[in-house]
Amino acid sequence: MLVTGAGGFIGRWTLQPLLARGFEVHAVARALPADAAAGVTWHAADLLDPSQRATLVSAVGASHLLHLAWYAEPGAFWAARENAAWVAATVGLVDEFATAGGERAVLAGTCAEYDWTADGVLGEDSPIAPATFYGVCKDATRRVVEGLAARAGVSVAWGRIFFLYGPNEDARRLVAGVANALVVGERAATSTGAQRRDFLHVDDVGAAFVALLDSEVRGAVNIASGEPVTVRSIVERLASAAGRRDLLDVGALAPRPDDPAELVADVTRLRHDVGFVPAIDLQAGLDATVAWWRGHLRSDR
Amino acid sequence: MLVTGAGGFIGRWTLQPLLARGFEVHAVARALPADAAAGVTWHAADLLDPSQRATLVSAVGASHLLHLAWYAEPGAFWAARENAAWVAATVGLVDEFATAGGERAVLAGTCAEYDWTADGVLGEDSPIAPATFYGVCKDATRRVVEGLAARAGVSVAWGRIFFLYGPNEDARRLVAGVANALVVGERAATSTGAQRRDFLHVDDVGAAFVALLDSEVRGAVNIASGEPVTVRSIVERLASAAGRRDLLDVGALAPRPDDPAELVADVTRLRHDVGFVPAIDLQAGLDATVAWWRGHLRSDR
Numbered sequence: 001m002l003v004t005g006a007g008g009f010i011g012r013w014t015l016q017p018l019l020a021r022g023f024e025v026h027a028v029a030r031a032l033p034a035d036a037a038a039g040v041t042w043h044a045a046d047l048l049d050p051s052q053r054a055t056l057v058s059a060v061g062a063s064h065l066l067h068l069a070w071y072a073e074p075g076a077f078w079a080a081r082e083n084a085a086w087v088a089a090t091v092g093l094v095d096e097f098a099t100a101g102g103e104r105a106v107l108a109g110t111c112a113e114y115d116w117t118a119d120g121v122l123g124e125d126s127p128i129a130p131a132t133f134y135g136v137c138k139d140a141t142r143r144v145v146e147g148l149a150a151r152a153g154v155s156v157a158w159g160r161i162f163f164l165y166g167p168n169e170d171a172r173r174l175v176a177g178v179a180n181a182l183v184v185g186e187r188a189a190t191s192t193g194a195q196r197r198d199f200l201h202v203d204d205v206g207a208a209f210v211a212l213l214d215s216e217v218r219g220a221v222n223i224a225s226g227e228p229v230t231v232r233s234i235v236e237r238l239a240s241a242a243g244r245r246d247l248l249d250v251g252a253l254a255p256r257p258d259d260p261a262e263l264v265a266d267v268t269r270l271r272h273d274v275g276f277v278p279a280i281d282l283q284a285g286l287d288a289t290v291a292w293w294r295g296h297l298r299s300d301r
Numbered sequence: 302m303l304v305t306g307a308g309g310f311i312g313r314w315t316l317q318p319l320l321a322r323g324f325e326v327h328a329v330a331r332a333l334p335a336d337a338a339a340g341v342t343w344h345a346a347d348l349l350d351p352s353q354r355a356t357l358v359s360a361v362g363a364s365h366l367l368h369l370a371w372y373a374e375p376g377a378f379w380a381a382r383e384n385a386a387w388v389a390a391t392v393g394l395v396d397e398f399a400t401a402g403g404e405r406a407v408l409a410g411t412c413a414e415y416d417w418t419a420d421g422v423l424g425e426d427s428p429i430a431p432a433t434f435y436g437v438c439k440d441a442t443r444r445v446v447e448g449l450a451a452r453a454g455v456s457v458a459w460g461r462i463f464f465l466y467g468p469n470e471d472a473r474r475l476v477a478g479v480a481n482a483l484v485v486g487e488r489a490a491t492s493t494g495a496q497r498r499d500f501l502h503v504d505d506v507g508a509a510f511v512a513l514l515d516s517e518v519r520g521a522v523n524i525a526s527g528e529p530v531t532v533r534s535i536v537e538r539l540a541s542a543a544g545r546r547d548l549l550d551v552g553a554l555a556p557r558p559d560d561p562a563e564l565v566a567d568v569t570r571l572r573h574d575v576g577f578v579p580a581i582d583l584q585a586g587l588d589a590t591v592a593w594w595r596g597h598l599r600s601d602r
Contacts, residue, residue, distance in 0.1 A: 050351035084396055084449035087441075088389040095385055133448040140388075140441035147434040148385035 001213070002026045002062040004047060004093070005069030006040075007033040009169055010108070010161075013206025014066060015040055021214050026060045028069075047089050057096040065097045065105040066213050070138075074172035078112075083137035090141050091148065098152035105149065106213040109160040109220065111198075113139040116260045123266035124160070124220040131258070142220070157212050162224035162265050165234075166202035166285065167292040175199075175286075178235050179293045182242035189252035193232030196262040198224040201285040204278040211276040217269065224265030225278060237283060241290040302514070303327045303363040305348060305394070306370030307341075308334040310470055311409070311462075314507025315367060316341055322515050327361045329370075348390050358397040366398045366406040367514050371439075375473035379413075384438035391442050392449065399453035406450065407514040410461040410521065412499075414440040417561045424567035425461070425521040432559070443521070458513050463525035463566050466535075467503030467586065468593040476500075476587075479536050480594045483543035490553035494533030497563040499525040502586040505579040512577040518570065525566030526579055538584060542591040 001018065005011040006027030015037045018025045028043045036042050043060070045052045047069055067090060071082035094105060112135035115127040130136045142158050149156040169176035174190075181188040200208075200223065208223045232250055239248040270276050280288075302319065306312040307328030316338045319326045329344045337343050344361070346353045348370055368391060372383035395406060413436035416428040431437045443459050450457040470477035475491075482489040501509075501524065509524045533551055540549040571577050581589075 079452070081396075081449060081452035084392050084445050087445050088392040088396070091385050091389040095382075095389070133452070136444050136448055140445050143437050144385050144388050144441050147437055148382060151380070151382035151434070 001064035003066040017210035067107045078132045109158045111162045159223040162198040183293045189249040191253045191255045192251045196228040198264040200225045201280040222265035226267035228264040241287045302365035304367040318511035368408045379433045410459045412463045460524040463499040484594045490550040492554045492556045497529040499565045501526045502581040523566035527568035529565040542588045
């Protein structure tokens with residue numbers, strides 16, 4: 001099997017579950033990671049370069065594809081022009097995978113495909129109306145890839161990622177930013193945090209993608225916990241784990257005007273059709289995240 | 302300026318209007334046409350080959366792009382896998398055009414982006430719900446290209462083509478097939494032809510795309526006549542023009558079950574915003590089409 005974005009935040013958590021299920025794992029990343037997992041065959045390639053991509057896909061000849069790579073610069077990815085290039089690269093990748101004899105592909109989608117102005121819990125059949133260019137590009141990719149795969153005899157599923165956290169997260173993102181600030185003794189300013197979100201530990205996100213790949217489930221599947229939690233509760237738990245509630249400044253930042261009150265997944269398909277149950281409880285996961293940041297203090301301190 | 306699909310059914314009708322408006326015309330086709338128009342610089346390239354495409358776009362360095370190329374095999378194009386490759390190629394083309402300093406692009410869309418189960422006249426804001434893979438891929442391309450262009454500083458319009466006819470049409474398509482059969486003395490079997498469609502002569506379709514390119518209008522614009530005509534009326538006019546009403550067998554074919562009763566464009570944007578008025582009246586256009594087929598009898602007869 002071939003996994004893209006294998007050195008990324010989610011990708012690195014798919015390698016052990018893939019090996020544990022008996023896959024022969026070919027991992028691709030733009031640059032090979034320093035801590036490359038044993039038992040995995042690594043390939044350095046830029047998937048945005050059509051010739052590098054085609055050469056890799058043809059050489060590996062994988063039966064299974066787990067495509068996690070995409071432009072992911074924190075903050076910038078929502079509106080970046082680079083999303084368009086990833087549409088073309090992803091459609092090309094699936095086309096080449098099918099031509100090389102591929103049978104089963106799972107791709108990373110996003111909860112940003114859904115209409116966020118609708119109330120309540122988001123099921124896979126909830127209205128689609130992406131408000132961001134990232135969401136537009138993921139949604140367009142899914143529509144094209146599903147039709148392409150049906151014509152090319154490839155079974156495809158599309159994992160819609162909600163919110164996630166865990167070790168190695170970019171410190172410009174919420175949980176990592178707060179956890180890092182707290183362990184280095186800096187003030188952590190947040191909004192009031194009243195918005196309810198669906199958070200899943202990145203280890204479980206990776207394992208859920210692998211479970212989906214190893215199933216026969218087709219179409220969109222939410223990759224989430226199904227359990228709403230306020231952002232305030234998340235940051236307060238981080239502060240407690242760090243023993244630094246004094247550094248937490250909840251309400252110091254203005255809420256974003258378009259921020260929906262609730263984004264929570266219906267996880268019936270993931271639980272019942274795929275049979276995946278998360279292993280990491282939120283409290284334990286946040287405690288472990290704070291511990292990880294303690295062990296990875298910024299080198300300038 | 303660069304025009305793709307320049308040797309195709311529509312593309313060849315854009316060359317004289319482009320030259321007449323003072324554009325320096327670079328035309329690309331997979332193979333150079335035998336009857337290459339004077340005053341046009343031709344390039345042979347396969348736009349599905351990323352390196353050929355990138356080399357061409359960079360070499361030409363056009364300020365304007367008219368992208369008409371797509372997979373168009375009659376009948377097959379509605380469902381063909383090849384549509385996906387054209388999504389990737391089109392997104393890549395616009396990305397490369399923008400990077401090379403491009404300013405204005407017009408791309409070919411389709412009335413098949415609209416929800417055909419809705420009644421009445423189709424305006425550019427009518428609901429989008431493509432029922433075919435061709436429509437899905439055109440719609441997805443538009444969404445991605447519009448976002449990409451906005452970020453890259455390129456002005457983009459999207460011409461939604463309805464029904465068209467005229468010289469050089471593939472004889473597997475309706476008007477050409479009936480006209481050709483009639484002039485060679487073969488029976489022409491059709492459905493009852495009660496469905497109302499919006500037909501525009503291909504010369505006007507080409508000229509409308511050029512007018513749109515040479516305007517500042519952005520977004521989707523229907524490329525159509527705005528005048529509903531039954532398919533029965535079309536084939537009867539062809540039979541009259543050919544003097545062979547005896548060969549016409551209306552009602553011999555079963556209607557297609559999903560065929561909508563009416564597909565007609567609201568052409569307010571094309572008429573008022575772009576300022577384009579068709580030059581060819583339907584009767585004159587159909588007469589000329591029959592005359593063209595008389596002059597191009599199949600070589601095996």
